[in-house]
Amino acid sequence: MTVVPSPVDSTWGQAGISETPKFLGRLMRRPVAIVCVGYVAALIAVAVVAPIAMPWVANQHAGDLLATRQGPSSHHLLGTDTLGRDVLERILVGTRVSLLGVGEALAVVLVLGVPFGLVAGYHGGWLDRIVTWLGDLTFSIPAIVMIMVVLAVFPESMLAGMCTLGVVAAPGLMRVVRAATLQVRDELYIGAARVSGLSHVQIIRRHVLSRIAGPIIVQASLLAALALLVQSYLAFLGLVVAAPAPSWGGMVADGVNALELQSWLIWPPGIVLAVTILAFGLLGDAARDATTERWSPTPSRSDTSRRRYRRKPVRPADDSDQQRRPSRRTRDETDRSTDTRGALLTVDGLTASFGTRAGRATVLADVSFAIDEGEAVGLVGESGCGKTATAMAILGLLPASGTVDSGKIIFDGRDLTSLSARGMGRIRGGEIALVSQEPMVGLNPAFRVGWQLAECVRRHLHLPRTEAKAAAIELLRLVRLPNPESVARRYPHELSGGMAQRVAIARALAGNPKLLIADEPTTALDVTVQAEILNLLRELRRDRQMALLLVTHDWGVVADVCDRALVMYAGEIVERARVERMFRAPLHPYTEALFASNPYLANHADELPMIPGAVPLPGMWPIGCHFHPRCRYAIDQCRTGAIALARPEPDHETRCTEYKRLAGAAR
């Protein structure tokens, strides 16, 4: 429908670098590809055989004039045309000229596109610039108009027309080949091949060609679809394939002329055309998928976007769950009743999971904690422990595939897990606000800073436009940005990292939240800027009586800002205590290990001990204590059953049975 000079998308070329044999193997494992290749092979066979088997068709001016425009019958399976000729016969014989046109165009594109693209990508320089420029140029030429010009000079020459298409489409292929070649060239082993004394020709033949075959096959399939479209256009317009020779496009034209009398005639040739174009196109798509297979580890995002607005209805924990750790649940239950009185936020038995290729993986297991009004709580752990997942679950913003499976999040007397999308919208920003790790990508790049702030103000404080604008500038002043009026007029890309984080904090404050969740608010910033931002958070918290949940892996930040600390490991809270107490005497081996590996807290100046091993991925948590494979205190008991939270001190809990040994070691 859309004759574009070349439907050439270089993402296919760029992503798709693969080795031919493996690539063909991957391609032919796809059922779609097998069907398409089979169909095209059958067409080619028809194109060869049909004109030989039915030599009379090509020159048949008229068939049975007593039986014109007949519908399908046993005698004429697809009926007869306006001159009484058999439609099926004409379709079969017309296959040759259609495929011939495709072949001609494709040959020209490949002969021009591949060598020039290869050399441009491999050598770069002026040829490279010319190829790029030519590509730009030809994207703005309606190919069919160029073909018309050529056909006006070479009447009825399909060869001339299809070659013109090839020339117009070639720069597109050149660009794809160039991009793919560039990528291969930059890889190390080509460098190695050069060192080992292979000539350029040998390198191109041996290393480059084999790896860019994938993108070329993708492009060739799509260009075949385009060529068939254009061939059918020309045949339909009567510019190529002189009557009475049959062609698919020409047969549709015959059908259009007889539409008032018999509408059947447009269907058989049209369907054959569409199916064949589809086959080429789908083959190209399948080939593209095969080339990018290795680069797309994430499952399809197509059907997940909606879930972000929704939360899974809360259901009680599975029976099996309860049976597995009965002691722990009851124990935690009693704990909570004591330490969550008067709390602003109470997270109770929160369990959440993400969808992965292998099924659902639990990321948060029975997480419980509370934050009092105006209190600052640090949530500490390595990457992948579930800190951010906890924060996002509170806001109801788990990634697309994430769901809260059980547990409650009580905020100010309401259970957030059971709120409607609308109710949650009022909580977010208005009562619980978020500041993220990466201020630069957290602001919408397409809108001015002031506008973004004013929008939040209007949403939560219901101020009219002008007042909201003033309030936005006031917010920027509040986060100590110099020249707030000028900052408000800027776009996010015109801010430095520290400024962007201040703006992000200002936005978080727009709705006067009672709780601010700051997810690694200083990680992406320079050290000096970090201190400023922390100061700002501390002051804001003091001035506004705002509770703070600070997600971090930096003990310095915790010590600086927080009253209490929660330590998370592999989806579980493993220790919680007041900050000073935890620093003095950590009661969980993980906390102790974190302290030991912290450059500011460690005793040994020369050698910083690392925690051996890595945080296990969700879904691969070990049985028993999640930390035991990395724990130097682990005993057999740690490897068998779940460990409950113990409370050695009134305000200090640890998910470790061996904490006594630990405390002893610390003293």
Add this chain to the structure above:
Amino acid sequence: MTAVPAFARDRAQAHRNGGWELAFLSRRSVVGVVLRRVALAVPLLVAVSGLSFVLVSVTPGDAARQIVGVNASQATYLSVRKELGLNLPVYTQYWHWLTHAIHGDLGTSLLTGQAVGQTISSRLPVTIALVGVALLVSLVVGVALGVASAVRGGVLGRAIDAFALLGFAFPVFWVGAILIAVFAVKLRWFPASGYVPISESVGQWLSSFALPALALSLGGIAAMAKQTRESMLDVLGSEYIRMVRASGLAPSSIVLRHALKNAAAPVLTVLGVQAVGLLGGTILVENVFALPGLGSLVVSATLGHDLPVVEGVAVVFTLIVVAVNLAIDIGYTLLNPRIDTR
């Protein structure tokens, strides 16, 4: 299967990355954009217009022989040849054509003897209207479908994918034929062919335009819907949309304001590619529906080897494409704030 040229992808990529690391690439003012387009348009126009001169010079037989016929005397042939300036070297001929063309004189038709410029300008409004309506419909319907399917997902998303596939695979003339068969022949809602100027009757003009515009738009709608869906899904998964969600804005504002403005740039680029395609498509559609536009003119001229007309249409088409691309580039610059405003 949507056709996205490399430059479009780069833009889309720059956008997706959040952009600052690539900011220097897109630091272009509106003036810069215009200059760049014009700089590209000149060689394009020379190439398109020069092509036929080169081709004519390498093929035997010429326009003079065509006019006078095979049986005319050599003297008549030579005098006509001289009259047409065909005895001059090809580059001189081209130079003559070019200098005249710049002044709006595209020569005379070999078939009708009318001035090419006049013939074209009388038929241009039909084609422009057809392309304009089809582009507008593609943009509005395509973007709406794309946004809806990105937000709703599920069945609608799969339907859009299937629709995009059909839009790609169905030749535009066949779609036109099907529309005639259903809406003109069977239901008799619209005329099967013919054209009523808008000056005569707005209602009849609309009715004569509905089917051609629909036939021409379907592919565009499909391509726009697919691109919108893809870039919306990209943007909706981004960090700044997560943060916008966290600040509790209404879903409608998140989708239609925050996400759509960011998703619009690649969509706009595809619109440019579509415009080129639609222009080619008018040639088919005008012939199916017998509309008196440039498309039907160029086909009859090609069949009659009327080179000056074919050439004139090719130049006008190229100019339209350049203009559309320019408009889209400017739109892109306006959408994307990451340009040097100082």
